[in-house]
Amino acid sequence: MIQTRFSYFNGLRCSACDETYDPDAVQGLCRCGAPLLAGYDLAALAADAPGPDLIAGRSPDLWRYHELLPVRSPDHVVSLGEGMTPLIPLDRLGSEFGLNRVTMKDEGLLPTASFKARGAAVGISRAKELGVRRICMPTNGNAGAAWATYAARAGIRAAVSMPIDAPLVTRAECDITGAELFLMDGLIGDAGAALRPLLAPGEDSYFDVSTLKEPYRLEGKKTMGLELAEQFGWRFPDVILYPTGGGVGLIGMHKAFSELVELGWVKGRLPRLVAVQAEGCAPIVKAFEAGLDRAEPWPDAHTVAFGITVPNPLGGALILQALAESDGTAVAVSDDDLVVAQRRLSQIEGCFVCPEGAAAVHALGVLQKSGWIGEDENVVILNTGSGIKYSDQVKVHAPVLSIGDVVTPAMVAGPEAGGSPRA
Ligand SMILES: *Cc1c(COP(=O)(O)O)cnc(C)c1O
Numbered sequence: 001m002i003q004t005r006f007s008y009f010n011g012l013r014c015s016a017c018d019e020t021y022d023p024d025a026v027q028g029l030c031r032c033g034a035p036l037l038a039g040y041d042l043a044a045l046a047a048d049a050p051g052p053d054l055i056a057g058r059s060p061d062l063w064r065y066h067e068l069l070p071v072r073s074p075d076h077v078v079s080l081g082e083g084m085t086p087l088i089p090l091d092r093l094g095s096e097f098g099l100n101r102v103t104m105k106d107e108g109l110l111p112t113a114s115f116k117a118r119g120a121a122v123g124i125s126r127a128k129e130l131g132v133r134r135i136c137m138p139t140n141g142n143a144g145a146a147w148a149t150y151a152a153r154a155g156i157r158a159a160v161s162m163p164i165d166a167p168l169v170t171r172a173e174c175d176i177t178g179a180e181l182f183l184m185d186g187l188i189g190d191a192g193a194a195l196r197p198l199l200a201p202g203e204d205s206y207f208d209v210s211t212l213k214e215p216y217r218l219e220g221k222k223t224m225g226l227e228l229a230e231q232f233g234w235r236f237p238d239v240i241l242y243p244t245g246g247g248v249g250l251i252g253m254h255k256a257f258s259e260l261v262e263l264g265w266v267k268g269r270l271p272r273l274v275a276v277q278a279e280g281c282a283p284i285v286k287a288f289e290a291g292l293d294r295a296e297p298w299p300d301a302h303t304v305a306f307g308i309t310v311p312n313p314l315g316g317a318l319i320l321q322a323l324a325e326s327d328g329t330a331v332a333v334s335d336d337d338l339v340v341a342q343r344r345l346s347q348i349e350g351c352f353v354c355p356e357g358a359a360a361v362h363a364l365g366v367l368q369k370s371g372w373i374g375e376d377e378n379v380v381i382l383n384t385g386s387g388i389k390y391s392d393q394v395k396v397h398a399p400v401l402s403i404g405d406v407v408t409p410a411m412v413a414g415p416e417a418g419g420s421p422r423a
């Protein structure tokens with residue numbers, strides 16, 4: 001009978017200068033300004049559990065990987081059932097591109113309908129464990145919605161600021177869960193600057209949970225990588241396409257894969273990670289193409305893929321490092337192309353993905369054409385959220401009828417509009 005501790009979390013270390021910090025105190029960035037990363041006693045876990053078999057019988061949520069998460073006690077887990085999202089075969093999309101093994105991990109099915117729920121579940125649980133009472137953050141929408149929701153469940157106060165044109169649904173989510181919501185007539189950086197007075201030390205100071213400013217959101221997003229490895233039978237897929245804004249999911253998956261290799265639970269080559277960005281905001285693609293190891297701020301960022309409008313990602317160096325270590329690449333997609341891909345995927349596969357996920361769908365074709373992806377490779381598209389959250393962006397084509405009007409055969413679509421029967 002295998003016996004393990006609930007968590008093997010044992011330290012916080014700076015990703016840039018290696019300075020260590022007390023893992024059981026509330027921590028933000030390193031003194032040098034870089035994000036802190038959580039560490040685990042992997043040698044002890046490997047000794048206690050030589051393989052991942054112990055996980056198989058656990059409930060299908062991300063807490064099944066609790067040994068590799070920073071929450072020390074199950075009493076502090078704040079959960080809405082997040083995790084174990086399906087891996088959906090996209091055979092028709094694959095055959096359009098001449099690829100045989102294309103799947104999509106659909107994060108749109110999580111609570112709050114985006115993968116931000118993973119980071120919020122683990123981040124809020126750990127904040128609760130450390131006694132945090134108030135959090136604040138700027139957001140492009142989905143992160144604020146997820147953190148406001150999990151904060152409500154934990155009984156933690158949340159203050160959120162977001163650009164005024166962020167998706168309407170995300171505003172509603174913050175409002176209805178009782179967060180203090182502020183709408184900024186500006187970008188996410190401006191929204192963050194507005195919250196600064198709340199961080200002043202004192203009795204009712206707020207804890208800044210912005211992207212990578214606290215170490216535990218990353219650990220939550222890491223679970224996408226753990227799930228993928230498990231869903232592939234404790235093997236790695238060959239390629240993962242990831243719509244990249246702050247890059248937390250990409251850095252997190254890479255961290256997960258590296259931990260699994262170090263544990264000896266998975267063998268083989270690390271998945272090649274692809275950072276997919278929008279042409280209107282592509283600091284990572286630009287830095288990658290120039291061979292740089294850090295990104296420069298992108299001026300006048302704009303794209304319909306709101307979740308990846310991050311002109312100056314704090315984790316730029318970590319994203320570029322994950323691309324280099326995994327032999328990955330970076331691709332920029334235009335808004336026109338991703339909107340076409342979103343509609344096409346909905347029609348041929350029945351998957352209404354978010355614009356960010358649709359960017360990754362388009363990038364798949366780009367990388368197939370350039371020969372970067374081979375026809376028999378296992379390729380995963382990460383759909384980071386549900387298209388339904390952005391339905392106010394969809395152009396609906398529908399004639400309006402008056403009472404008594406009828407629909408004649410000439411008025412309905414020809415064969416090219418819908419799909420053809422599935423083989
Ligand atoms: C936040 C977000 C992203 C980008 O996530 P990062 O891990 O910060 O790069 C992508 N898609 C959606 C839908 C998002 O909400």
Ligand SMILES: [Zn+2]
Binds near residue numbers: 015017018033034
């Ligand atoms: Zn440092």
